[in-house]
Amino acid sequence: MRSFVLAACLLTSGLVACGDNQLGTGAPLAVTHDLVVVAHEDDDLLFMQPDLIEAVRRGTGMTNVYVTAGNGSHGTSAANPRYAGLMAAYGEAAGDHDWLCGWIEIAGHAAQHCRLEAENVSLVFLAYPDGGIPGDLPNSLLKLWQGDITSATTIADRTTVYDRESLIDTVAKIIEDTHPAIIHTLDLTAGHNYDHTDHMIVGAITTLALARTNADPDLIAYRGYNIASEPANKTGALFDETEHILSYYEACATGCAPCGQSCSAINKAHLTWLGRRYALGIRRGVHGKLRSAAGCLAGNVLAPCDQAPEWTLSRGHLETIGGCLEVGGTGALALAACGPEPAQRWLADDEGHLWAGVPPPTAPNLSHAHLLCMTPKVGGSVTTTTCDNTTGTAPRWQWAPV
Numbered sequence: 154m155r156s157f158v159l160a161a162c163l164l165t166s167g168l169v170a171c172g173d174n175q176l177g178t179g180a181p182l183a184v185t186h187d188l189v190v191v192a193h194e195d196d197d198l199l200f201m202q203p204d205l206i207e208a209v210r211r212g213t214g215m216t217n218v219y220v221t222a223g224n225g226s227h228g229t230s231a232a233n234p235r236y237a238g239l240m241a242a243y244g245e246a247a248g249d250h251d252w253l254c255g256w257i258e259i260a261g262h263a264a265q266h267c268r269l270e271a272e273n274v275s276l277v278f279l280a281y282p283d284g285g286i287p288g289d290l291p292n293s294l295l296k297l298w299q300g301d302i303t304s305a306t307t308i309a310d311r312t313t314v315y316d317r318e319s320l321i322d323t324v325a326k327i328i329e330d331t332h333p334a335i336i337h338t339l340d341l342t343a344g345h346n347y348d349h350t351d352h353m354i355v356g357a358i359t360t361l362a363l364a365r366t367n368a369d370p371d372l373i374a375y376r377g378y379n380i381a382s383e384p385a386n387k388t389g390a391l392f393d394e395t396e397h398i399l400s401y402y403e404a405c406a407t408g409c410a411p412c413g414q415s416c417s418a419i420n421k422a423h424l425t426w427l428g429r430r431y432a433l434g435i436r437r438g439v440h441g442k443l444r445s446a447a448g449c450l451a452g453n454v455l456a457p458c459d460q461a462p463e464w465t466l467s468r469g470h471l472e473t474i475g476g477c478l479e480v481g482g483t484g485a486l487a488l489a490a491c492g493p494e495p496a497q498r499w500l501a502d503d504e505g506h507l508w509a510g511v512p513p514p515t516a517p518n519l520s521h522a523h524l525l526c527m528t529p530k531v532g533g534s535v536t537t538t539t540c541d542n543t544t545g546t547a548p549r550w551q552w553a554p555v
Contacts, residue, residue: 221280238401321365
């Protein structure tokens with residue numbers, strides 16, 4: 154297959170690319186146990202280990218999706234070495250470097266797909282432009298989210314154009330095609346202070362994409378830069394193994410050793426993040442009354458808890474007598490006959506937030522506000538708002554057992 158040539162060039166000669174003419178048609182996406190959706194080409198290696206190394210070695214299949222090119226303010230010459238680094242790192246974890254790379258189409262968009270067929274490990278590069286940590290670069294995900302821009306062209310040897318809806322739809326199509334049992338993504342709450350805006354918005358994109366499918370996987374959201382202030386919780390042999398795998402990525406991405414070999418020293422900030430793993434789970438099923446500080450949920454109002462109905466969260470639906478809770482076009486809540494619409498999908502995280510499955514309206518100043526969350530209002534009404542969770546103040550709900 155001609156598509157092997159790119160991986161070979163990148164990993165053995167140190168070139169940043171072999172040219173688009175070396176890449177043919179890639180293998181189709183395969184069913185996989187673990188689906189990973191991250192912003193940049195090292196997010197998974199830094200924040201999600203040892204989970205993904207273990208997934209590779211279990212042999213049950215893993216597909217990693219990288220939404221941005223991780224290019225900073227540069228072009229493919231900055232992105233392609235990072236792709237090579239991932240192949241080196243996961244090849245080392247799998248004990249197999251026989252990568253096949255090629256172009257595939259996902260929801261009408263060109264994407265690069267590199268695959269270890271024998272291990273059922275896939276790396277998918279959507280190549281949306283890197284946004285910069287505060288989201289200040291011209292085509293950042295933050296600017297797309299806020300409506301400052303309506304679309305952006307990818308940083309790739311074969312370009313495509315994404316608007317906000319098509320980016321969500323593309324990730325939804327990947328979920329449908331891979332049928333994962335577990336989805337790993339980045340912090341969707343935007344509620345743990347300092348982080349890269351790309352990280353947080355990719356967590357939101359994954360949430361909204363899942364709502365557009367009928368899938369019901371486990372979902373794990375990993376915190377990013379802000380874990381540096383938390384106690385280290387990966388030590389000893391566990392840390393050593395994850396550092397060993399990361400060192401292969403660093404060689405290609407930073408030039409600290411020839412691509413395909415391992416670095417003897419790694420960036421200190423990367424070592425700090427690598428020593429920590431902090432993640433948030435999403436509840437797949439729960440039953441009880443939903444209590445806020447001012448009362449319990451009774452449709453689009455609060456009521457005394459002894460008068461409020463019971464709710465069941467199942468396959469993303471919040472159901473009670475009379476139907477499922479649905480978000481209207483203005484963000485208002487109402488009960489409706491239960492159906493597959495994203496407006497009826499909810500995610501309940503371990504911190505007590507309830508996130509809606511429809512995108513928020515575009516607006517300024519959304520650097521920590523990427524999803525609609527269920528919000529009680531003064532006077533007893535309940536609606537959804539674009540939650541600015543800069544200080545972790547998005548409304549929280551408690552499932553009260555009946």
